[in-house]
Amino acid sequence: MQVKECMVSAPGKAILHGEHAVVHGKVALAVSLNMRTYLWLKSSSTGKVSVNLPNIDTFVCWDLSDMKRLLPASNDKKKEVKVPDEGLLRRIHEFICVTDGNLDTCSMATISFLYMYLSLFGSGDLPSMTVTVWSELPTGAGLGSSAALSVCLSAALLCASGAIPTALKERGNTGSWSQQHMELINSWAFQGETIIHGDPSGVDNAVGTWGGMLRFSSGKMTPLSRAPSLRILLTNTKVPRSTKALVAGVKDKIDKFPSIMYPVLESVDAISCTCEKALSEMSSEAVTGEHYDVLEELIDMNQHQLNVMGVGHPALDTLCRLTLARGLHTKLTGAGGGGCGITLLRPETDRSVIQNTVQDLQGSGFDCWETSVGGPGVQQHSALSVKEGIFERFNHMNPSVPILGMS
Known part of the structure; x- marks a missing residue:
């Protein structure tokens, strides 16, 4: 060696x-x-x-x-x-x-x-x-x-x-x-x-x-x-799921309703590109509340699109509802059907809001971590x-x- x-x-x-x-x-x-x-x-x-x-x-x-x-x-x-x-x-x-x-x-x-x-x-x-x-x-x-x-x-x-x-x-x-x-x-x-x-x-x-x-x-x-570090709550619903089955389910929807689903895919693509642009701006200029407003709206829209694709889950709905009640915005991350969600934390988010949100999530049987991305x-x-x-x-x-x- x-x-x-x-x-x-x-x-x-x-x-x-x-x-x-x-x-x-x-x-x-x-x-x-x-x-x-x-x-x-x-x-x-x-x-x-x-x-x-x-x-x-x-x-x-x-x-x-x-x-x-x-x-x-x-x-x-x-x-x-x-x-x-x-x-x-x-x-x-x-x-x-x-x-x-x-x-x-x-x-x-x-x-x-x-x-x-x-x-x-x-x-x-x-x-x-x-x-x-x-x-x-x-x-x-x-x-x-x-x-x-x-x-x-x-x-x-x-x-x-x-x-x-x-x-x-x-x-x-x-x-x-x-x-x-x-x-x-x-x-x-x-x-x-x-x-x-x-x-x-x-x-x-x-x-x-x-x-x-x-x-x-x-x-x-x-x-x-160029990508800023973002604070998030990462929540594991602990609901098991099959990525293979979820991917197949989305394909079936596309095959069955192509005129509906292809525009959804195009919209998701636009959200990814818009988010990329917003994050680039946040790395090259002074970050404002408007930047976070955009990121939160994109999170909400993308979560609705993922539900349209059929990869949501009642546990993820509960996660989104509990965080939104505290003024926070959440989407699933990964295959969906359970699994994990990410919740964006603004810089000015009060510590008590985060602590109370974590307690709410843990009270629903979820595992939750405060961390960052990037x-x-x-x-x-x-x-x-x-x-x-x-x-x-x-x-x-x-x-x-x-x-x-x-x-």
């Missing part, structure tokens, strides 16, 4: 506008969340590879001698990502005794780690290490938790293998990589997402890598250089910054979840 210890983090993501319409070639705006996944990689001399996932109460450990049998007789160390090695994936599935139809969260995380680890270190001696991952992101809520994991794995393993340099500068507690190295991180993270999801769009891992705001249209992703992408952290800040932040949000192996 070129690097004996590496600590990295990557953000989750939310869709600001354009979900579902983006499937049909329209513009979507994806933003990073100031809720992150953290990964600590440390070399060891145990002859084992260990993975700790305290959020999902998982600890797995393998002997290096067993893992070496997964590698083919000849294996060149990969620096350029092409397509997943199906043979290696099959051996990994057999190694951890899972089938494609039996992949829980733990299994998907494990397979993604093993694939990147064996691919990047497979040409030499496999190193002994411990990897611990902890996250502020709920799983299965459409907030890019798997992509944040994939980005962290990619960055840490590429750094440890020497494929990319350390991002930390002298006396710096936090650092990021060059554009070239970020592209390599993103390409390996996309491999992890492909392993987990089969056919990902690439939006989630791109947001996790670059952060900020991303414009996505017809398969083309463009990071926006923050940085993948970063490397020094041991000092982790011990002085990140552990405390995690423990505050997750007091009942111990971080295994930390000292």
Whole structure:
């Protein structure tokens, strides 16, 4: 191993506008969340590879001698990502005794780690290490938790293998990589997402890598250089849903009522573009109440359009009603049918309003976080910054979840 210890983090993501319409070639705006996944990689001399996932109460450990049998007789160390090695994936599935139809969260995380680890270190001696991952992101809520994991794995393993340099500068507690190295991180993270999801769009891992705001249209992703940080309430209704079924339902509506639904898609596209323009203005000139008036109106209109598409849910209606009663504006984010919603917070919003809103939402059985969007992408952290800040932040949000192996 070129690097004996590496600590990295990557953000989750939310869709600001354009979900579902983006499937049909329209513009979507994806933003990073100031809720992150953290990964600590440390070399060891145990002859084992260990993975700790305290959020999902998982600890797995393998002997290096067993893992070496997964590698083919000849294996060149990969620096350029092409397509997943199906043979290696099959051996990994057999190694951890899972089938494609039996992949829980733990299994998907494990397979993604093993694939990147064996691919990047497979040409030499496999190193002994411990990897611990902890996250502020709920799983299965459409907030890019798997992509944040994939980005962290990619960055840490590429750094440890020497494929990319350390991002930390002298006396710096936090650092990021060059554009070239970020592209390599993103390409390996996309491999992890492909392993987990089969056919990902690439939006989630791109947001996790670059952060900020991303414009996505017809398969083309463009990071926006100017985007303000916005305060939001992020609410998880905890209602499960099938993204695949919801996407299919929207397509059925379009096929059944094309003269009605195509104008709806065009209107969603216009909302995304109008929001992009408003956010650009907020980054280049003095922010006024009128800017927030526009953002709130766009949120309300987009939520109604999503209901027309058939991806609303009574729990989301309750969320919108409770926040509007406090003068706040909310829309679903992601696939809909339950899942999560985002509520915009104006700079002048009184603290008591936020606290009372959170109490209302929690009283309805929802999980709720005050956070922001538009923050940085993948970063490397020094041991000092982790011990002085990140552990405390995690423990505050997750007091009942111990971080295994930390000292």
